[in-house]
Amino acid sequence: MIGGDLKVARRGLMFILSSPSGAGKTTLAGRILEKEDQMVLSVSVTTRERRAGEVHGKDYFFVSEEEFFRMRDNSELLEWANVFGNHYGTPRSLVEETLRQGKDVLFDIDWQGAQQLDEVAGEDVVKVFILPPSREELEARLRRRAQDSEEVVQKRMAKADAEMSHWAEYDYVIVNYQLDESEELLRSILFGERLKRRRQIGLASIVKEMTGDG
Amino acid sequence: MIGGDLKVARRGLMFILSSPSGAGKTTLAGRILEKEDQMVLSVSVTTRERRAGEVHGKDYFFVSEEEFFRMRDNSELLEWANVFGNHYGTPRSLVEETLRQGKDVLFDIDWQGAQQLDEVAGEDVVKVFILPPSREELEARLRRRAQDSEEVVQKRMAKADAEMSHWAEYDYVIVNYQLDESEELLRSILFGERLKRRRQIGLASIVKEMTGDG
Numbered sequence: 001m002i003g004g005d006l007k008v009a010r011r012g013l014m015f016i017l018s019s020p021s022g023a024g025k026t027t028l029a030g031r032i033l034e035k036e037d038q039m040v041l042s043v044s045v046t047t048r049e050r051r052a053g054e055v056h057g058k059d060y061f062f063v064s065e066e067e068f069f070r071m072r073d074n075s076e077l078l079e080w081a082n083v084f085g086n087h088y089g090t091p092r093s094l095v096e097e098t099l100r101q102g103k104d105v106l107f108d109i110d111w112q113g114a115q116q117l118d119e120v121a122g123e124d125v126v127k128v129f130i131l132p133p134s135r136e137e138l139e140a141r142l143r144r145r146a147q148d149s150e151e152v153v154q155k156r157m158a159k160a161d162a163e164m165s166h167w168a169e170y171d172y173v174i175v176n177y178q179l180d181e182s183e184e185l186l187r188s189i190l191f192g193e194r195l196k197r198r199r200q201i202g203l204a205s206i207v208k209e210m211t212g213d214g
Numbered sequence: 215m216i217g218g219d220l221k222v223a224r225r226g227l228m229f230i231l232s233s234p235s236g237a238g239k240t241t242l243a244g245r246i247l248e249k250e251d252q253m254v255l256s257v258s259v260t261t262r263e264r265r266a267g268e269v270h271g272k273d274y275f276f277v278s279e280e281e282f283f284r285m286r287d288n289s290e291l292l293e294w295a296n297v298f299g300n301h302y303g304t305p306r307s308l309v310e311e312t313l314r315q316g317k318d319v320l321f322d323i324d325w326q327g328a329q330q331l332d333e334v335a336g337e338d339v340v341k342v343f344i345l346p347p348s349r350e351e352l353e354a355r356l357r358r359r360a361q362d363s364e365e366v367v368q369k370r371m372a373k374a375d376a377e378m379s380h381w382a383e384y385d386y387v388i389v390n391y392q393l394d395e396s397e398e399l400l401r402s403i404l405f406g407e408r409l410k411r412r413r414q415i416g417l418a419s420i421v422k423e424m425t426g427d428g
Contacts, residue, residue, distance in 0.1 A: 135425070175420065184405075188409070197387045
């Protein structure tokens with residue numbers, strides 16, 4: 001697949017997607033992952049309750065508070081945060097191993113996680129923020145999906161506002177007017193970033209051979 | 215066309231392609247321009263002799279030394295250089311006007327020009343270096359195209375080495391193994407760069423409306 005299989009050895013990148021819940025981020029992440037064998041999803045650990053339909057090891061690693069704090073204190077988490085009283089964190093080992101193999105890791109996380117990952121791994125990080133097309137559309141989507149009370153919907157809208165207030169900390173922004181188009185744009189960002197000179201660690205030796213300096 | 219027509223107001227970018235002569239840069243530039251109505255080619259002024267088939271205003275603006283120095287001294291050139299005793303320069307007005315309109319300008323220039331444009335317009339500049347797949351292939355292409363003497367071919371190979379020595383000053387590098395693939399990769403870089411937050415000058419007001427701060 002074009003862009004997915006560079007012939008030059010490269011270091012993987014950390015592809016971070018953030019957005020308010022309801023903007024299409026998780027759908028987009030799924031579409032990208034489906035077509036990309038050079039990319040894996042970072043699965044977070046969390047202490048929150050498993051919801052109906054969620055699979056341990058796929059949606060999250062569901063762990064006890066005790067286990068969460070053990071991992072955190074043992075430097076097994078790249079970042080962590082507390083959201084609505086629940087703990088979330090990114091296991092370190094999968095990320096580091098994947099990058100070394102020249103593959104990418106996709107993160108479906110909020111601005112707190114994005115900020116922390118940027119701090120600990122800035123060179124490898126590419127941050128993309130997905131905006132909904134309008135406030136009305138965002139609220140409509142939250143109502144459609146939620147079996148929740150009005151109070152929970154309003155709480156989510158407030159959280160969406162808080163999340164969107166961080167858009168300017170991101171490298172790229174996509175306004176998700178239309179999913180197919182947004183998917184293509186997201187893929188352009190990914191393929192472009194893979195071509196950054198500093199990620200293509202095999203270039204120096206190629207040029208050396210080319211110019212007869214080798 | 216996807217990626218070519220963002221709905222958010224944006225500032226144009228300066229898309230710089232450099233490569234040793236014979237690496238496929240001019241072919242790639244032509245293919246990108248053909249499909250992009252959001253991009254124009256920067257046509258340089260030069261004091262060198264017009265070659266057979268070259269068109270004034272399309273390949274170059276052919277000017278006298280006197281006119282060239284007048285433009286330079288009148289700040290009408292963004293950058294200029296002397297190559298093999300001939301002067302080359304980039305007219306400023308087309309570039310500035312195009313960027314303001316939210317369109318991009320493509321530059322088919324060497325490392326000297328790229329360096330100077332980066333100095334005067336760094337924020338707007340995206341630099342891409344095209345490498346040939348191998349030294350043998352590069353030399354073969356230079357021989358095929360040249361009606362020139364062996365001496366001229368060797369001079370061009372030396373110039374190619376000098377040009378390639380600057381690859382590490384570029385943001386992106388494409389090794390041109392296959393033209394169709396390289397064209398797609400180049401387009402990914404372009405579409406990705408258009409989505410950089412800081413180029414999308416219309417975002418702030420969109421977010422303001424979205425979060426009800428407006």
